[in-house]
Amino acid sequence: xxxxxxxxxxxxxxxxxxxxxxxxxxxxxxxxxxxxxxxxxxxxxxxxxxxxxxxxxxxxxxxxxxxxxxxxxxxxxxxxxxxxxxxxxxxxxxxxxxxxxxxxxxxxxxxxxxxxxxxx
Amino acid sequence: xxxxxxxxxxxxxxxxxxxxxxxxxxxxxxxxxxxxxxxxxxxxxxxxxxxxxxxxxxxxxxxxxxxxxxxxxxxxxxxxxxxxxxxxxxxxxxxxxxxxxxxxxxxxxxxxxxxxxxxxxxxxxxxxxxxxxxxxxxxxxxxxxxxxxxxxxxxxxxxxxxxxxxxxxxxxxxxxxxxxxxxxxxxxxxxxxxxxxxxxxxxxxxxxxxxxxxxxxxxxxxxxxxxxxxxxxxxxxxxxxxxxxxxxxxxxxxxxxxxxxxxxxxxxxxxxxxxxxxxxxxxxxxxxxxxxxxxxxxxxxxxxxxxxxxxxxxxxxxxxxxxxxxxxxxxxxxxxxxxxxxxxxxxxxxxxxxxxxxxxxxxxxxxxxxxxxxxxxxxxxxxxxxxxxxxxxxxxxxxxxxxxxxxxxxxxxxxxxxxxxxxxxxxxxxxxxxxxxxxxxxxxxxxxxxxxxxxxxxxxxxxxxxxxxxxxxxxxxxxxxxxxxxxxxxxxxxxxxxxxxxxxxxxxxxxxxxxxxxxxxxxxxxxxxxxxxxxxxxxxxxxxxxxxxxxxxxxxxxxxxxxxxxxxxxxxxxxxxxxxxxx
Ligand code: HEM
Ligand SMILES: [Cu+2]
Numbered sequence: 001x002x003x004x005x006x007x008x009x010x011x012x013x014x015x016x017x018x019x020x021x022x023x024x025x026x027x028x029x030x031x032x033x034x035x036x037x038x039x040x041x042x043x044x045x046x047x048x049x050x051x052x053x054x055x056x057x058x059x060x061x062x063x064x065x066x067x068x069x070x071x072x073x074x075x076x077x078x079x080x081x082x083x084x085x086x087x088x089x090x091x092x093x094x095x096x097x098x099x100x101x102x103x104x105x106x107x108x109x110x111x112x113x114x115x116x117x118x119x120x
Numbered sequence: 121x122x123x124x125x126x127x128x129x130x131x132x133x134x135x136x137x138x139x140x141x142x143x144x145x146x147x148x149x150x151x152x153x154x155x156x157x158x159x160x161x162x163x164x165x166x167x168x169x170x171x172x173x174x175x176x177x178x179x180x181x182x183x184x185x186x187x188x189x190x191x192x193x194x195x196x197x198x199x200x201x202x203x204x205x206x207x208x209x210x211x212x213x214x215x216x217x218x219x220x221x222x223x224x225x226x227x228x229x230x231x232x233x234x235x236x237x238x239x240x241x242x243x244x245x246x247x248x249x250x251x252x253x254x255x256x257x258x259x260x261x262x263x264x265x266x267x268x269x270x271x272x273x274x275x276x277x278x279x280x281x282x283x284x285x286x287x288x289x290x291x292x293x294x295x296x297x298x299x300x301x302x303x304x305x306x307x308x309x310x311x312x313x314x315x316x317x318x319x320x321x322x323x324x325x326x327x328x329x330x331x332x333x334x335x336x337x338x339x340x341x342x343x344x345x346x347x348x349x350x351x352x353x354x355x356x357x358x359x360x361x362x363x364x365x366x367x368x369x370x371x372x373x374x375x376x377x378x379x380x381x382x383x384x385x386x387x388x389x390x391x392x393x394x395x396x397x398x399x400x401x402x403x404x405x406x407x408x409x410x411x412x413x414x415x416x417x418x419x420x421x422x423x424x425x426x427x428x429x430x431x432x433x434x435x436x437x438x439x440x441x442x443x444x445x446x447x448x449x450x451x452x453x454x455x456x457x458x459x460x461x462x463x464x465x466x467x468x469x470x471x472x473x474x475x476x477x478x479x480x481x482x483x484x485x486x487x488x489x490x491x492x493x494x495x496x497x498x499x500x501x502x503x504x505x506x507x508x509x510x511x512x513x514x515x516x517x518x519x520x521x522x523x524x525x526x527x528x529x530x531x532x533x534x535x536x537x538x539x540x541x542x543x544x545x546x547x548x549x550x551x552x553x554x555x556x557x558x559x560x561x562x563x564x565x566x567x568x569x570x571x572x573x574x575x576x577x578x579x580x581x582x583x584x585x586x587x588x589x590x591x592x593x594x595x596x597x598x599x600x601x602x603x604x605x606x607x608x609x610x611x612x613x614x615x616x617x618x619x620x621x622x623x624x625x626x627x628x629x630x631x632x633x634x635x636x637x638x639x640x641x642x643x644x645x646x647x648x649x650x651x652x653x654x655x656x657x658x659x660x661x662x663x664x665x666x667x668x669x670x671x672x673x674x675x676x677x678x679x680x681x682x683x684x685x686x687x688x689x690x691x692x693x694x695x696x697x698x699x700x701x702x703x
Binding site for chain 1: 126129130133134136137140143144147178180181182183184263267268269270271272274275276279280283319322326329330333388392393
């Protein structure tokens with residue numbers, strides 16, 4: 001139970017990311033399903049970006065850059081399948097590839113150019 | 121025109137992301153540290169921020185199980201009100217066969233939305249509300265195993281609701297779905313000359329999909345929490361009954377909801393991308409029904425097991441005795457959980473499926489009545505010779521048992537093939553499941569709301585109004601649903617906006633009962649709102665005098681600890697801090 005009941009309200013938990021992970025999913029789904037390019041890209045960016053934030057917050061990654069690159073690779077794979085194989089959902093595929101491209105740029109750019117902070 | 125449209129959309133989306141980024145930057149500001157590894161498990165590190173932000177941000181960023189429980193609760197109650205208002209419009213339309221208050225197609229839209237709202241936006245979330253708030257307290261855990269996933273699961277629900285209701289909003293040519301909650305193909309694939317190819321149906325399916333993802337995430341979290349986060353003194357042998365039902369329910373969700381999700385995606389692909397999973401020629405109509413009911417029947421037990429847990433937990437407190445045959449209540453819960461996956465085709469007896477298969481589904485459906493009856497007898501025996509105190513939560517528990525018997529017995533009749541062939545798709549079925557979903561599940565939900573109201577809010581409700589609420593609902597629901605059973609015997613088919621004049625009397629009775637429940641609903645709303653704002657403060661951690669009977673439990677102990685520290689702090693304000701009055 002509550003070891004420090006009196007302090008429970010001072011040491012509470014909060015995280016800004018879950019809300020945006022949850023918002024990213026429907027926005028991305030809507031964009032992809034109805035083939036609305038920008039909405040799909042924005043939704044995917046929001047989703048992957050917030051997940052990255054969460055991963056970093058939980059300490060699974062030190063900086064945001066590598067998770068971003070991993071998401072980029074995943075998006076490239078999915079987008080590639082949609083755009084260039086028999087599935088042939090070309091515009092949707094390009095939307096996903098675009099989101100992947102932006103994430104990759106952010107990830108690689110961050111890794112290369114943002115000075116590393118000393119871990120606290 | 122096209123180009124400018126695209127451009128504005130791009131700018132809007134860009135702005136949207138920028139605003140979010142800006143807000144996040146501000147939020148991140150009040151974090152004065154670099155988080156260390158936590159592995160996502162509970163503990164005071166990792167996801168912990170220095171303190172809860174205040175105001176609206178607190179509610180948007182919380183990962184505290186009690187806050188999330190309150191959010192689920194508010195959401196579920198709101199959805200219940202929406203679904204209730206929808207049905208009131210429909211019941212008024214049914215007052216008279218010639219009534220033209222709403223169009224037939226609008227009736228169908230409300231029908232579809234009412235069902236989905238009550239099952240997915242009220243039923244599942246209100247259970248998650250109790251489970252989130254109480255399970256960690258009952259098993260002595262600090263929080264859920266995955267607090268952030270918990271928050272994600274909740275935040276998927278509001279967009280889900282908006283999508284499900286999207287057809288009702290004035291959004292261009294989008295119309296509400298009229299597929300009924302079962303989404304039978306080919307109607308729901310948009311085939312043929314109807315209007316169900318409309319994007320409104322796609323939006324609803326997407327919304328449904330989101331709520332399914334949410335439920336699945338929640339269930340994984342509960343399973344992990346109950347298995348790994350129990351305090352040392354909480355063993356499998358003395359795990360409380362409510363947590364048992366949540367564990368079983370989560371198991372059912374884990375197997376049922378992903379299947380619904382996949383079936384819904386297949387449906388979306390059929391509708392939008394030219395696949396033909398559910399093409400009529402390929403037997404797609406039967407395929408959909410099998411997939412849907414393989415999810416659909418477990419879903420009804422997903423909805424009923426935790427309320428049974430609430431009743432098994434609350435009813436003994438006011439009978440002054442421990443739950444009779446505790447072990448058997450647990451076993452029957454598990455048995456129902458397993459059996460519920462073997463009965464789905466009893467919803468399809470009239471489809472012309474193979475008669476040998478049909479017979480086996482009939483046998484299992486009858487068998488599932490046995491564990492349900494075991495529970496019922498255990499509740500009755502617990503009451504027997506007990507020191508019964510008819511408080512409002514207790515009244516709702518007893519009402520639950522009574523209504524569940526009627527719902528269960530009518531179910532057993534439906535499970536018999538020859539009877540079902542006569543009654544299928546009549547109001548009898550509607551009467552059957554409303555006895556269970558409204559008469560039992562909602563009643564148990566309200567038993568829980570009244571029982572833990574002092575804990576959630578720090579205040580007491582007005583007892584008299586609580587009793588008025590109960591009696592209007594008990595009488596109202598029995599008038600309405602009994603009338604439906606009778607209508608079914610008479611051959612009144614379900615899902616119609618109009619009917620033959622010979623059915624008028626019983627439809628009017630059903631509407632009368634519904635109006636009674638509506639009045640009860642107003643009383644309840646008034647009672648809860650006013651009591652929350654200015655009801656008398658609860659003075660100690662035992663508002664139900666459970667200690668007198670030796671029935672005191674963990675969650676009230678926690679409540680008492682919190683109250684005491686709040687008082688020594690001199691902080692009158694703090695008493696309700698977690699009750700969430702400060703939205
Ligand atoms: C005692 C166990 C039960 C049995 C044997 C049983 C049996 C049945 C049968 C055979 C049907 C199909 C009737 C038809 O469409 O022709 C049915 C429908 C239904 N039952 Fe039950 N039932 C039981 C308990 C429950 C419970 C506990 C719930 C809810 C929590 C429930 C909810 C429903 C619903 C929602 C439907 C209608 C589905 C639809 O067509 O829209 N039943 N039941
Ligand atoms: Cu069933």
